[in-house]
Amino acid sequence: MKKVYVAVSLNEQQKQRLENISEDLRLVYEKDYDANAIVGNVSPLELLKYKELEWLQTSAVGYDAYIKKGVLRPGVILTNAVDVHSQEVAEHAFVMMLMLIKKLHTYRDNQHEHIWQEEGKVKEIGKMKAAIVGFGNIGKRLAKLLKGLGIYVIGVKRTESAKPDYIDELYTSKDLDKAISDVDAVFTVMPGTKENVHLFTLDTFKMMRPDAVLINVGRGNLIAEDVLYEVLDKHIIAGLALDVFEKEPLDKNSPLWDYPQLLITPHAAGFFHLDSAFEAFLDLVSENLTRYAKGEELKYIVSEREA
Amino acid sequence: MKKVYVAVSLNEQQKQRLENISEDLRLVYEKDYDANAIVGNVSPLELLKYKELEWLQTSAVGYDAYIKKGVLRPGVILTNAVDVHSQEVAEHAFVMMLMLIKKLHTYRDNQHEHIWQEEGKVKEIGKMKAAIVGFGNIGKRLAKLLKGLGIYVIGVKRTESAKPDYIDELYTSKDLDKAISDVDAVFTVMPGTKENVHLFTLDTFKMMRPDAVLINVGRGNLIAEDVLYEVLDKHIIAGLALDVFEKEPLDKNSPLWDYPQLLITPHAAGFFHLDSAFEAFLDLVSENLTRYAKGEELKYIVSEREA
Incomplete structure (x- = not known):
């Protein structure tokens, strides 16, 4: 027994x-x-x-x-x-991206201040391109959500394999910079392996388009905290949605909470x-x-x- | 000339x-x-x-x-x-719905307060049902977005016609109550005709499931203001996203701004x-x-x- x-x-x-x-x-x-x-x-x-x-x-x-x-x-x-948890994490990341793209985080902020103000142009969903870095179980489900809306999907995988029908391009990690350089949204869903720690440097973010957004639902240590602050302070990209952080829970006094272009969820995607x-x-x-x-x-x- | x-x-x-x-x-x-x-x-x-x-x-x-x-x-x-404006209105409404369903408005509110707190269960996108009331140009584009994610779509149209392939059910307005009674989300995208003024009464909202959300990107006078307050105060449904109001712009001192379960955008969907x-x-x-x-x-x- x-x-x-x-x-x-x-x-x-x-x-x-x-x-x-x-x-x-x-x-x-x-x-x-x-x-x-x-x-x-x-x-x-x-x-x-x-x-x-x-x-x-x-x-x-x-x-x-x-x-x-x-x-x-x-x-x-x-x-x-x-x-x-793949489906719930993929859906959470997917909707966070759409919310940023449609500026609904900003409209929600304006609502708090009782501000009636239109916030200008947004992207058309079906004309977007997205890169999914870490093309495992979550990445595949995410790809299906994105393709369902006609979004062009680029996968990035550690090891070489055949491109599945439901995505448009597949790269290996060594071509990460190329894969993320011309997309509207980058999803990072990699596991917490040693080689992924602090993989996204300031140079990585600078490879992205300034109007792009990044959604991280993988591991918080993908981005060193000082890099994160520099990306936010210098507006290297247009927006970020983070569900994971180097130190969790995020400290009550962390300055991260207050960046308007950063959407924070409390490691809740896969719960x-x-x-x-x-x-x-x-x-x-x-x-x-x-x-x-x-x-x-x-x-x-x-x-x-x-x- | x-x-x-x-x-x-x-x-x-x-x-x-x-x-x-x-x-x-x-x-x-x-x-x-x-x-x-x-x-x-x-x-x-x-x-x-x-x-x-x-x-x-x-x-x-x-x-x-x-x-x-x-x-x-x-x-x-x-x-x-x-x-x-059909595509932009449809996309705005679509993402507002997803944001409510995934509780991302609440996570954004928590972020303002520096609160790290998970907010419990959310709905699975592909298992949802939605009703689109007003099945014209916007409604059709909305249906395509929803179907792209595997959502069950019920259309409601003023006049009788054949059901298009890309939706699951089609009703006429006389069966409105039936159409909205068992869905997770109701989209109202009707034009501002006289018969639509204050069409959504308290009884209409009571026909909906308590866990449902309503997204109005049609006309603000669809819902009388006193009905809106009663729906919000009594939590008749789980959430609302409104882009249109009886009086626009919404008054700076309107109590509507402060309902947490209401997402407000400033008539910005089709701009x-x-x-x-x-x-x-x-x-x-x-x-x-x-x-x-x-x-x-x-x-x-x-x-x-x-x-």
Whole structure:
């Protein structure tokens, strides 16, 4: 009998579904340091307290915090929630871009000040070009949303592969500058790998068109904070929408909050805000609990560990 | 030789294009009460001063102000800018809806207060249903944007006609209540006809789902102000986006500015904010100037006059 601590909030029906998977699993919903397995994102600082732990299933796709040295004992299996949040993150990024393009953030600001004032020209959706940097699960869903509106889509991928039918151009990372140099919107949806840390330098932003916008729903450390301030202060591009930051939560006194051309959301893009995301997570958990009970190899094992 | 006062701002190339149409037309760009024709929206109060006026070509599709008694002398031809603004109005309405659905107005408000706080569930775009009330030129373009994202679209039209392929259902106005009763978003894009004044009563809003949003880019007098306040105060529906109001501009001290669930834009949806809208207007003006010079019947004549 294995004890599984389920650290996400479930209704009765959802509990029943997981409990029916195997008689060899005992599911508990309160913190239990004797658990053999954990489902959900628990504090990385607490993980060594789970002496019997064999497996951690996170509810996020990002796993940076769990592969740090001293967080998980060697031998503990880590699995992440691959593709579970892709649709919600893509939709969030997509609508943030449209909001910037149509100047609706500015109209909302004017509303706060009771200002009735038209704000000039905007872009026509179907005549836009967008680049998606990081063409994985989120990028693909984003591409489908953009193409649905007739937007020209350029993908940028780490490794070379065939261009899918539903995008217009596909580049590898070495041609990043070329890919982003003539688009209206750049979406950055890359994972938090070491090579992506501070990848977007001031020179990268200067490659973009001054009327372009950037939407980052990947990792906050893609852009160093001093670069971000310089881009904003010098108006290198027309607008930014950021859901992720180098330090989260963003400090209450951060000057970032007050840049009118910057739209901030609180790492909320992939937070189970779509019902379908949670359903997809439960599907994955069911699959992995089934495999766990049978002693089979789990889905989406993260083999990476920091030295 | 006819004198045409062009009351819209043109660059040299655009002026040249219109001036090349006919040697029988003399175009002037400063106000001239001797003009035989006017292109653009001039003050209705001034029109009787143009003693030689034969034709007014407005730059808007709405013409309510020009058909009032005593504004145009009998016999003066009025033509309006049919379909010129449809795409920009549709896109503005479309993005306002998405912004509400994704709670980005709330995140922008939180940003003003430096509040890092996630705001809970949002709707999945491709699982939504929308109703478009007033299925004319704007409605059709709106439908195409919505269908591009997989949204289920119900059209509501004054007169009966065959359902176009690109929408899912089509109703006539008598079934308005049925059409809007189970959708996530209601778009109102009807013209300012008498039968539409205060058409949306409190009962209409109560027919809608409490989680639905309404986007009005048609006419402000669709909703009486007291109804609007009741809908907002009692949270009859989840959100509204209004580009038009009974009295415009909205008074600086209007309480409407401060409802968090109401997104306000200043009658800006169809303001030549897309380059293509102005190009479409110039195409229409060229066509009508050509016809005017030849003495032919003009395009889009408004025969309606208030008694």
